Amino acid sequence: MLSHLEITRPKHGRLAAATCGSYPEAVTAEPATALERAIADPPPVPGIGTRSPVEGLERRTVGFVDVLAQSVSAVAPSAAATTIPLLVAVVAGGGTLWALAVAMVLSLLIAGTVNQFSRRIAATGSLYTYVSRGLGTGAGFVAGTAMLVGYGFIAMFALAGAGYYLAILLGRVWPGAVSSTGLAVAMIAAMALVVVVVIVRGIRLSTRLTLLIETVSVAIILVLVVTLLVNTGGSFEWSALSLAGSTPATFAVGAVLALTAFVGFESSSALGVEARRPFAAVPRAIVWTVIVSGSLYLVATYSQIVGFGALGLDLTASASPVNDLATAYGVEWMGLLLDVSIATSFLACAIASTTALARVLFAMGREGVLPPVLGVTHRRFRTPWVAAAVAVPVVALVPIVSIALGSGLWETMQTLIVVAAAGYITAYVLVCVAAPVFLRRIGELTTGVAVRAVAAAALLSVGLVVYLVVEFAGERWLGALVFVLLMAAGCGYYLVRKRRHPWLLDTIGVYDVPVAGDVLGGGSPG
């Protein structure tokens, strides 16, 4: 009797348990597959620790909408939708819409390649970390310098831009405001204070605030676009698609300029550690940012071309096309609304870019590439507050010093955007080269991905050279020069640092690793 029980119990777990009392553990049947066995009795997983190297941040907390807000705000689509069409039209002539469409396709190509990393690595260093993981420390550091230049100068540009449009707004009631240097300095300093407070107080505050601002300002732009289209008849104006007045060379330059309207879409990858489901949220946010801002640019550009066409005027002859259009179509009050929208959109862009900048600095601090104090996080707010507190004064001082030296706000902005755009495009080239190398190393390279990455890298390299040559030859040569000098300084710093600390080669490129709580059998019960 007893021996019978002992033989049958393990074989027919459920039956035996039912006969010898109602033991709840018999609720699970005998595991039949490896998956069931693993769930019933998780085998220990070696190599999983309890701490991540990026510990201290608010790990896995912000949702998709916040991640999307980060990327969209860094792009500042409403500010770009009012300024970029003019910049592109001046160069590309009739091909403006096409140049924007090409830039959008190229951005999608880059986004797809960046996402090969963001689907696999959760980090704060954005493209810096990705390139380090793909091409090693040297190329990684070049990308890191380019990213710091990109995020840093776009933040300076945005602060200056917010100051510029606020001055125009104040100029409506106090005509002296536009030319007052003291006022501009005071406004930039005040906004820099806002930026640093928002960033230190927690990632959710900065993403929610920028989301609110961007939603409102995009809505304002869309209202104006619809007003324009209704006023001009509503039927599609095919002439907007003509390529008249543009040559292959001018078209290429136009497309590169249009690309600068998209830069920043990758910045949600700096929230890899803080996103709740980073491998889902970050790639989606990157692609949707390109789609949302690209669509807005196309609609806004079309409406501006059609708007000027209907008036019989030339878009490129206008200094402020959107305001001119608002006046011409009798909705002048919209001009006021637009200035508010652009100013706040620039402020959101400054917050988002500095958020990313602080996280790249944080990663470099944690690695020991930069002083480790930059890797310190706030105990309560769980933000890289030292990096933010160091970055923001620099970001604010550059435009302040520039206008104090007698350069106008608008001229300063023109130079800053060139430096930033060159930084972004450099990092994009490197990340597109790095992606196939990285995928090959982890054994996950497929032909389609490789072809797209190589195509994007080739197009971007040409674009970067064209851009730098054009800018060196033009009025904004100072921007191109500053970019080249900064990159050289960054590389010099790296060579010195590497000689003094050879161990850096092993630490560069930190990312969030799974901890015991994420893994089945990672040490905690479950």
Next chain:
Amino acid sequence: MTGEAQPLSTPPSAPADLRARQPKAVHSALAVLEEVARCGAGVTAQQVSENLGMPRATTYRLINLLVQDEYLVRMPDLRGFTLGRKVVELAHLVAPVAPPQAAVAVVDELRAGIRGGVHLVRYEGDRMRVVDVDPDFPLSDSRRLTAELDTSAMGRLLVAELLEQGAPLPPEVRPIVRQSPERLESIRRGVALEGRAWQVDAFTPGFGCLALPIRGPRGELVASLTLSAPRIRIEQPGPVLDQLLDGTRRLAPPPPLTAPRIPLLPRIE
């Protein structure tokens, strides 16, 4: 429970059963999970694709989707994979479970004698699952029940148990540790003092729930009997409490098999 004698031929047959009923993608996803479980931590995407004979691009896309949803976790070396803790939620999918007949009989008897919903809950590590829902009183929000462990009576039992053991709390409760540790401490103290957990008004106003632990031989929490009823009957259960306590005693696992059987041996001889 591991059953090392399991022949290796069983895993492919399990997904094959699914093929007939489930869409192909689900079948492939489960096959990938199964393969990672079979090979163990550190298996690469390439190996999974080769072992399953699935196209590489498809496999990589599936694996990345499973990583996005945290069923799989990429190892720190970025090449290898292991199962994420979320696969525990799949447990009922891969192994549909029902409580044993004898337990069903006890619970049915209780249901016949008690006005209110009587449910049987099972605990595994830091997870819980309602294994027998009272058909006359369906759960109001089963997702919230298992997600808000600090709110539901059955969840509070688990939270108290984990705190007593000093074991880590599941991720969904962790924010509360930071925000209001005193809330968790009061849950722990309540269960330690009263030997049961309860809540009123948390899910349905005017109603509440009472959870009585079923403990294993070493006093560990293995299951619970819960009563959902109008507020007054939770706060003053009266004789129902004795009925339920009797139920938990009858459902409790017996002490280790060897102990009670030794004195029986002479009589068999």
